[in-house]
Amino acid sequence: MNRILIPCVCMALATGSFGGQGATSSTSGLEQALSKAGSNARPLQDLLSELPAEQKAGAAFLIEHMSERDLTSIDKALLSSNIALAYQARASFPWGRDIPEDIFLNDVLPYAVVDETRENWRQGFFGLFGKLVHDSKSIRDAVLSINSKIGKLTGVDYNTLREKPNQSPSESIRQHMASCTGLAILLVDAFRSVGIPARFAGTASWHDNRGNHSWVEVWMDGKWYITEYYMPRQLDHPWFLANAGKANPDNRQYAIYATSFKQTGESFPMVWNDQSQEVHAVNVSQRYIDTCEAMEEQAVSQGTHVPVSIRIFKNSGSNSNSGDRVAVNVDVFDGQLQMDGGRTSGPLQDMNDVLTFLLEKNKTYTFRYQDASGNTKDITATVKDSPMTVDATFE
Structure with missing residues (x-):
């Protein structure tokens, strides 16, 4: 059955019927992904056929790059809802039209951040944070509004007594607590729910072996900025910048990575699941080193x-x-x-x-x-x- 249906799906990609610009998934990549989906291949193929034309490229992108675990288990209804709400958010806010297609696909559309429990967080968050940023004039205003209000709106605070590090949004909200990893997941999802590109960032260990840390990056004005669940005084001014400035790009233990849904050839070092390589990543250490050096030079010169x-x-x-x-x-x-x-x-x-x-x-x-x-x-x-x-x- 899969051998019959897969070529039909891929032919739609090749002919452009998956929705104009943004059809960045390759025919061979999608075919290979579906071949690994087992009994879940048919529901994924049905989804590709049923979605509106403008959403098909997004679905193809997610299927091509999702982990093998998700390929065999992701719920069709969850994936369909996630895709529809992501495109709705893109159309609902003024910054949506300015987000490049590749950034939207990789850093707004995904249904998950790392390896947390898969759930339909987008629907509730679209209503909750959509109201908050409804009157925001720019993506920067929206980012700062969410940063400053997310703790109050979700009732979640930092606490190492949480059940596990990689909590999904509902798991953190149920407990009213999360570690830095859970807080970062929560903030990334809050941003993405209103069409703001965001990704999870962190290090397996600081240079002096004081342990790991996780935070968030948001995209605006053509670049990535550093932020956290607890609002910093301004973007790119986190408390840990001096530590991040001592990262070692050539040592996985001390490097800084940011997540990518698209396959990159590198994986994120999840210290809570250190054998897993299912979350793709990019090494962003040098940007933190450069940012820290520039900030220190400015402070000294002033x-x-x-x-x-x-x-x-x-x-x-x-x-x-x-x-x-x-x-x-x-x-x-x-x-x-x-x-x-x-x-x-x-x-x-x-x-x-x-x-x-x-x-x-x-x-x-x-x-x-x-x-x-x-x-x-x-x-x-x-x-x-x-x-x-x-x-x-x-x-």
Whole structure:
């Protein structure tokens, strides 16, 4: 049966009857995908035949590039609803017509972000976030509106007690909690529900082995911008930029990747499912390195920031040599807003190797870490007009 139907579907692609521009799926690629779908091939073929002409290219794109797991299990009704609502969002908001076809297909149309549970999140989100951005004049206004209101609208906050890292939107909303991975999935879907291109980004580990982190990138004005679930002061100014600036593009463990629905030859390093290669990705490390360097150079040249170093020693009075130093994770806060983070140098590192942050002058910051007993300790310091060092103890 599949051998009879597949050529018919692919012929529609070849003749352009799948809907004009954007028919970027290749005949051979779609045929190969359907051949892997097993008993789900027939429902997928029926979907391709039943959709309106302007949506067929989008469906073909999704089928060609989806994982083998989804090919054999994706629900036809879920996929059909997702496609219809994505095209509806594109037509409903003024920024939709300015989004290039390849960006729409890859970063608005997909029904999932990483390997989370497949569900019909788009319908509820189109109503919820569509009302929020209804009066937005630009894609930037819409992005900032969603960033600032998503926590209140969904009732979801960061909490490591969540059931699992890669939660779907409904799983996070049910629990009112998610880790950075779940929050990023939630935000990507919120953006996509109103036709804003968005993708999941992250690293398997920071350069100093302080663990992984996930966040979001949004597309506007022809480029990708960094943002997070908890609204940063402005786009491309996340608290972790200094860490991201130390990424290693040549080392998968320390590189930064952004997801791609389209096959790229690379996979996203999902630390919660590290054997899986089903989520496609692009290595974007260099852009973060360049962004960080440019921002630091600007801050220094404008004279608004100075280097602030922090050293942590075993106990008070023991800060005379490198052997007394302790390697500890330190987070930097401006009030409740996290600005940066890093790991202090330990006893085997050179005395000149000191954890240093670039912080704004005449502002008071809190340096937070855990002591030898596991208790959280806060050290508060006001940044002066010249470089300074903050010393703390681990006892």
